[in-house]
Structure formats: C-alpha cells, structure tokens
Amino acid sequence: MSRMDQTTADDVILDLIVEGVEPTHANLAAAIAEYPQFREELEEFFTTLAVQTALAVQPEAAGATVEHFANIGVSRVLEHNFQMRQAFALQSAAQSKRLSRLIQERGRDPDEVAVKVGLDPNLLRKLDRRRFRGDVPREAYDRISLEAQIPPAYVIASATGPPISSSPGNFRKAKGPIQVGTETFEEAIRGSTLSDDLKAFWLGLIADKDHPKV
Amino acid sequence: MSPRTPTQSQEEEPPGAAPLTCVSKTGEPYTRHREVEAQIAEALNLPIPDWAAREWRLETLVHLIRQRGRDNDQAVLGKLTMAFLEKAKPVVDRNSKGFGVADTEEVQIKVADKLGDLLMQAVPSRTSEYLEIDAATVIKQLTLAATGKSRPKASAFSTTNSDEDGKYTATVDRLASEDPDPAAHLLAQEAAASGGVWRYLDAITDPRHREAFILMKLYNWPLKNGPPGVPTLCDRYGMSDRQIRNWINEAIEQMREAAHGAES
Numbered sequence: 001m002s003r004m005d006q007t008t009a010d011d012v013i014l015d016l017i018v019e020g021v022e023p024t025h026a027n028l029a030a031a032i033a034e035y036p037q038f039r040e041e042l043e044e045f046f047t048t049l050a051v052q053t054a055l056a057v058q059p060e061a062a063g064a065t066v067e068h069f070a071n072i073g074v075s076r077v078l079e080h081n082f083q084m085r086q087a088f089a090l091q092s093a094a095q096s097k098r099l100s101r102l103i104q105e106r107g108r109d110p111d112e113v114a115v116k117v118g119l120d121p122n123l124l125r126k127l128d129r130r131r132f133r134g135d136v137p138r139e140a141y142d143r144i145s146l147e148a149q150i151p152p153a154y155v156i157a158s159a160t161g162p163p164i165s166s167s168p169g170n171f172r173k174a175k176g177p178i179q180v181g182t183e184t185f186e187e188a189i190r191g192s193t194l195s196d197d198l199k200a201f202w203l204g205l206i207a208d209k210d211h212p213k214v
Numbered sequence: 215m216s217p218r219t220p221t222q223s224q225e226e227e228p229p230g231a232a233p234l235t236c237v238s239k240t241g242e243p244y245t246r247h248r249e250v251e252a253q254i255a256e257a258l259n260l261p262i263p264d265w266a267a268r269e270w271r272l273e274t275l276v277h278l279i280r281q282r283g284r285d286n287d288q289a290v291l292g293k294l295t296m297a298f299l300e301k302a303k304p305v306v307d308r309n310s311k312g313f314g315v316a317d318t319e320e321v322q323i324k325v326a327d328k329l330g331d332l333l334m335q336a337v338p339s340r341t342s343e344y345l346e347i348d349a350a351t352v353i354k355q356l357t358l359a360a361t362g363k364s365r366p367k368a369s370a371f372s373t374t375n376s377d378e379d380g381k382y383t384a385t386v387d388r389l390a391s392e393d394p395d396p397a398a399h400l401l402a403q404e405a406a407a408s409g410g411v412w413r414y415l416d417a418i419t420d421p422r423h424r425e426a427f428i429l430m431k432l433y434n435w436p437l438k439n440g441p442p443g444v445p446t447l448c449d450r451y452g453m454s455d456r457q458i459r460n461w462i463n464e465a466i467e468q469m470r471e472a473a474h475g476a477e478s
C-alpha cells in the first residue's frame with residue numbers, strides 16, 4: 001500500500017535528512033524550487049540544521065536527565081495505550097447493541113426520537129440496520145445523541161458497520177450469502193416522507209464539504 | 215546502514231515481523247534493516263517477559279513496543295519504551311545544542327511526547343514507519359523541529375567556552391573581514407569542521423546574531439537579492455542589510471573577544 005499520495009513537509013524533511021543534505025542556501029533554494037508549498041517549513045529546517053551543525057557538542061547535556069526524559073515518553077505511550085483500550089471497549093460495547101435498543105434502554109420510542117431529530121421512522125430504522133452506504137452527516141448522529149441522551153460514540157458505533165438483515169429467518173432460508181440492500185443517505189432522504197424543508201436541510205449538509213461526515 | 219536489497223530470496227527472510235507499508239521518495243517499499251528483522255525474529259522466539267532484559271537496537275525496540283501496545287501488555291510496553299527513550303536521549307542532546315536549561319528541557323519534553331505519539335500512531339505514516347528503519351534519523355528530525363525559531367525562546371545561552379590553546383583566533387579574525395571570497399567561506403567551514411571556529415559561537419549572546427552569523431558565514435546566505443521565492447537574511451529577520459551587518463559585526467566582536475581572552 002502506497003502512502004505517497006499526500007506528501008507532507010515532514011516527509012520532505014525526512015528525505016533531506018536521509019540524503020544528508022548540507023544546510024547551504026543553494027540547497028535551500030533547490031528544495032524550495034521542488035516543494036514551494038513547504039517554503040516556511042524548509043526555511044526553518046535549514047536554519048535549525050545549520051545552527052545545530054555549527055555548534056559544538058556540549059560536554060554535558062543541559063535539561064532533563066535521561067530518566068526524566070524517558071519517563072515523559074513512557075507516560076505518553078501508556079496514555080495512548082489506555083485511550084486505545086478505552087476506545088476499543090467503548091466500540092465493542094456499542095457495536096454489540098442496536099441503535100433502537102440503545103434508545104429503548106433510555107426509555108424512549110425510536111419512532112418518536114426519529115421525528116424529534118428531523119428524520120422519519122423509516123430513516124431511523126435504516127440507521128438501526130446500518131443500511132447506509134457511504135457517509136452520513138455527523139449532525140444526524142449528534143441529534144440522536146442529544147435527544148436520546150446517548151454518548152455520540154455509542155450512537156456512531158451502533159449505527160455503523162456491516163448491514164444487518166431485516167429478518168434473521170432470511171439467513172436460515174438462504175442457500176448462499178445474503179445480499180442486504182443498502183443505499184446512500186442522500187438516496188434515502190430523497191425517497192423519504194420528510195417535508196421539503198427537512199429534505200433540503202439534510203441534502204444541504206450532504207453537499208456541504210465542510211460539514212463532518214461519518 | 216543500508217536496507218536489504220529486493221533480490222534476497224524468501225528463504226533468507228527471518229520469520230516474524232509484518233512488512234512495512236510505506237514507500238520511499240523513489241517508490242521503493244520501506245524495508246527494515248536485516249539485523250533488525252533478525253532481532254525481531256529472535257525476540258519472537260523468546261518468552262515475552264524476557265524481552266525487556268535484552269539489549270535491542272532502537273529500531274527493534276520500536277517494533278516490539280508497537281506489538282506490546284497492540285496486545286495491551288502494559289508492563290513490558292513500559293519497560294521497552296523506557297529502554298528506547300534512554301537510547302534516544304543522546305541523539306536529542308546532539309541536536310538541541312546551544313539553549314539554556316529551561317529551553318533544552320522544553321525541547322526534550324516536546325521530543326519525548328512526539329516520540330510517544332509516533333510509537334503508538336494507529337495509522338502509519340512515513341515518519342512513524344521510518345522509526346523501524348533508522349530511528350536516529352527520525353529522532354534528529356523531531357528534535358530539529360522542536361528547536362525551530364518560534365518554539366523555545368532561546369533566551370538563555372551557555373557561557374563562552376574556554377580555549378585551551380588559542381589556535382583558532384586567526385580563523386575568527388579572518389571571518390571579521392567582509393570578504394565575500396568563497397575561499398574565505400570554505401576556510402570558515404573547514405575551521406568549523408575541525409572543531410575550530412564553532413567553539414566561539416557560544417560567545418555570541420544574541421541567538422539571532424549567532425544564527426545570522428552561521429547562515430551567512432558558514433552556509434552562504436545572501437543578505438538580500440536572493441533567488442526569487444527563497445528567503446534572504448533580510449527576509450528572515452525583517453531587517454535592513456545594514457542592521458544585519460551590524461549584528462554580524464557584533465557577533466564577530468564577541469567571538470574575537472572570546473578568542474583573544476582565551477589566548478591571554
């Protein structure tokens with residue numbers, strides 16, 4: 001798998017260090033000519049490298065001790081590890097439950113919640129069965145989260161993933177793999193019973209490139 | 215260190231580590247050093263609690279840390295990370311010279327945190343994967359990034375180094391001339407490379423003066439009128455060429471004083 005499609009300033013600077021670039025002005029000019037979009041980062045890199053190359057190694061390093069330095073990094077790694085485990089546990093817990101079940105556990109009727117958040121019961125059932133192909137505006141999840149008092153991560157985790165068949169009986173009858181029908185959120189909104197205003201609202205969010213989607 | 219060549223046969227490949235996923239600038243797949251692959255294979259044949267007691271290369275430690283992270287083994291994860299950072303610290307020191315204690319510590323904290331982020335990065339990037347190929351290069355990159363212009367204040371500087379034999383005064387005097395002769399620059403660079411002029415750079419009290427001196431005298435930055443789109447010294451500091459000449463002269467004077475003072 002290639003990860004070269006989006007070259008970052010860090011990638012360019014890493015290559016320069018690997019190549020053992022001399023921090024001369026001529027080399028800076030050549031680097032900026034090749035990557036004009038990273039002009040500022042390259043200027044900072046070349047000047048810092050020039051100063052660090054010119055300065056003599058200090059007999060005794062200033063700043064933190066080795067142990068203090070290492071402890072800072074260890075804390076950071078363990079913190080990341082803790083967050084990863086938390087996120088995994090959260091996702092596992094939420095994915096084991098359907099969205100409709102989470103809403104019912106809060107003492108709410110899924111159909112009523114659907115209407116309150118500007119969707120219709122059929123759209124919420126499609127979310128419940130993970131029938132949307134592609135992205136859904138984050139606003140939909142946030143509204144359900146707020147209305148039903150469920151953490152957003154739970155709503156997203158329960159409503160995303162492989163689509164769920166309407167009837168478990170289909171699996172028993174089927175001789176081959178079941179193809180569960182899916183559609184885009186846009187298709188579902190256009191085919192819904194929502195008012196024109198609500199349709200326009202959701203379609204506007206879908207078209208808005210700046211609006212986050214999940 | 216040279217990476218393994220793609221012509222190696224599969225039989226020679228030690229079992230164990232999953233291949234890296236990124237590619238180099240020229241499109242070559244990232245590959246670990248052969249010795250790192252061998253160390254990883256060796257580790258996988260050991261009981262995991264024994265890993266922390268062994269001596270591993272930085273790159274091997276990176277791989278083992280990531281594996282322990284995925285398996286939620288916090289005890290071994292912590293010990294391996296400690297070993298990695300202890301080995302990483304000298305690289306940070308070598309690339310964060312010239313700052314006072316507080317600024318140096320600030321740089322070190324930034325680098326330690328960033329290394330922690332890269333070690334545990336969920337989606338690999340070229341930089342995070344290069345840690346398994348040549349960790350020292352990545353540590354150098356992170357340290358240089360943490361010591362940039364807008365980062366630490368660089369307000370405090372270490373004092374002038376003493377000169378035991380005064381051999382380099384002539385080089386400092388030569389730099390005091392405004393001679394744009396490339397040979398003069400070459401001499402300065404040679405003096406720097408041989409441990410000469412740079413022992414007086416610490417005598418320059420203003421970090422901007424010191425940086426301007428290094429850029430102009432050692433790395434040929436023009437005061438003004440550089441190639442289009444490429445910063446000159448005037449661009450970098452937003453100052454007139456006259457002002458920067460004054461900086462350079464002040465820097466030279468401070469270095470000269472340090473050199474002559476060491477002689478007497």
